[in-house]
Amino acid sequence: MMNTQTIDLYAQLNVPRNGATGGYLHAYVPNRSKETVKKTHPAIIICAGGAYRFLSDREDEPIALRFAVLGYCAFTLEYTVNAAYPVPLIEACMATAYLREHADEYCISPTHIGVLGFSAGGNLAAMHATLFAEKEVQAALGAHAQYVRPDAAVLCYPVATLDICTHGESCEVITGGDKKLRDRISPEKRVTKDSAPAFIWHTYEDDGVPVENSLLLATAYRKAGVPFALHVFEKGWHGMSLCNAIVSNQTAADVEMYHVGKWFDLAIDWLAAHGFRLEVAGEK
Numbered sequence: 001m002m003n004t005q006t007i008d009l010y011a012q013l014n015v016p017r018n019g020a021t022g023g024y025l026h027a028y029v030p031n032r033s034k035e036t037v038k039k040t041h042p043a044i045i046i047c048a049g050g051a052y053r054f055l056s057d058r059e060d061e062p063i064a065l066r067f068a069v070l071g072y073c074a075f076t077l078e079y080t081v082n083a084a085y086p087v088p089l090i091e092a093c094m095a096t097a098y099l100r101e102h103a104d105e106y107c108i109s110p111t112h113i114g115v116l117g118f119s120a121g122g123n124l125a126a127m128h129a130t131l132f133a134e135k136e137v138q139a140a141l142g143a144h145a146q147y148v149r150p151d152a153a154v155l156c157y158p159v160a161t162l163d164i165c166t167h168g169e170s171c172e173v174i175t176g177g178d179k180k181l182r183d184r185i186s187p188e189k190r191v192t193k194d195s196a197p198a199f200i201w202h203t204y205e206d207d208g209v210p211v212e213n214s215l216l217l218a219t220a221y222r223k224a225g226v227p228f229a230l231h232v233f234e235k236g237w238h239g240m241s242l243c244n245a246i247v248s249n250q251t252a253a254d255v256e257m258y259h260v261g262k263w264f265d266l267a268i269d270w271l272a273a274h275g276f277r278l279e280v281a282g283e284k
Contacts, residue, residue, distance in 0.1 A: 002068065003029045009094040013144050022080035023091045025098065028064045029073045029106055042112040042276035043073040045095045045150070049119030049239065052081055052088070052173035056239070058247040059118040059156075066242065066264060071278035073106050075099070079124065084176030085185050086136035092128040093137050093148035100147040112276045114152040115196075116267075119209055119239065120170040122158025126187035126217065129153035129196035152274050153198045154267050157209050157238060160200075160217035162186040165210045188213075191220040197227040199270045201263045208238030229270050236260045 007025040010017045017023070025045070032038065044067050048059040055078065064074035077095050079088045096113055103110040117125030131137075132149045141148065159170045162182040175181040183189055198221060202214040211232060221228040236257050241247040243261030248254035 003027065003031050007098065009091060009098055012098055013094050013141065015090075015094065015140055020080045020083065020087055020091070022078050022088075023094065024078040025095050026064075026076045026078060027073070027106075028061075028068045028075070030068065030071065032107065038281040039071070039107060040109045040279045040281045041071055041073045041107055042271070042278070043075065043099055043106070043108045043114065044154075045092070045099070045113070045115045046074065046076045047079065047092065047115065047117035047121030047124045048076070049117070049121040050081065051167065051169040052083075052120045053169065054081055055079075056118070056241075058239070058241045059121065062242055062246050063116070070268065072276075073108050082173060084178070085174050085181060086134065086140070088124050088174070089127050089131060089134070090137055090140045092124055093132055093141060094144070096128070096150055097141060097144040097147040101144070107281065109279070112151055114154060114271060114276065115150040116154040116156070117158060118156040118241065120159055120167070120174075122155045123160065123170060123174065123187065125153050126155055126158050126160050126198075127185060129198060130187050130190040130192070131185060133194070149194075150196045152271060152276065153196045154271070155198055155200045155214070155217070156263070157202050157206055157240075158187075158200070158213055158217070159209050160213040161188045165212040165216070167209045188216040188220045191217070191224045191226060193224055193226060195221070195224060195226050197274060199229045199267050201231040201233070201266075203233045203236035203238075203240070203260065205235055206238045229266075231263060231266060233260045233263070
């Protein structure tokens with residue numbers, strides 16, 4: 001009942017690669033059942049973390065499968081690592097444009113396409129939610145650029161600032177060491193009334209990406225008048241992913257923190273409140 005495939009976004013949208021090694025979208029899409037009426041699915045694009053140096057497999061397929069069993073069309077984005085702005089952002093925007101332009105093919109609601117990211121992937125998802133109209137995106141995607149804004153963002157312990165509380169390595173890679181880029185592409189400084197609504201979660205104890213990242217971003221959302229939800233768990237370290245036996249080493253410390261995994265159900269409920277639901281096609 002599951003259709004898995006890999007989509008080369010550069011080829012599909014006819015965008016020159018210019019040396020990019022990523023830009024692939026991996027689909028986890030329910031096949032249409034002959035025994036039920038046609039349904040329209042919400043979609044989620046998942047961006048794993050890894051300091052823009054690698055893509056964490058703990059924050060990739062396991063998350064897609066959790067969404068897929070709930071009726072989502074889930075996609076993991078294999079974005080280019082060790083590449084500075086705007087390459088990863090352009091690839092995230094290509095993913096949204098591709099899904100919106102192929103919504104009928106995947107039985108996706110074109111108005112319910114979200115992006116989710118962890119850590120550095122959370123930085124990418126936050127940029128996607130706030131910087132989707134940047135000149136580099138417009139120049140690279142041309143006519144496709146009108147379809148790139150995500151309808152919601154789920155940001156998991158995100159690198160949401162490139163300022164004093166940032167994650168140094170992620171910041172260095174995405175800016176290419178260009179200090180002038182820090183203010184320009186730092187998500188918490190770029191929230192406007194047009195930014196996508198966001199569900200944000202973090203842990204107080206996170207010593208990899210400080211909780212200030214999420215607090216600053218939530219404050220920016222509040223000032224811009226854009227809907228958001230913020231959850232800060234007291235305990236827990238950086239990179240917890242789903243916080244369950246599938247993505248942990250099942251040590252006593254891991255098991256003690258499994259309650260933090262409630263973030264997933266909270267996010268699903270928040271997305272549902274924003275219209276991300278499985279629906280009978282043609283009905284509202």
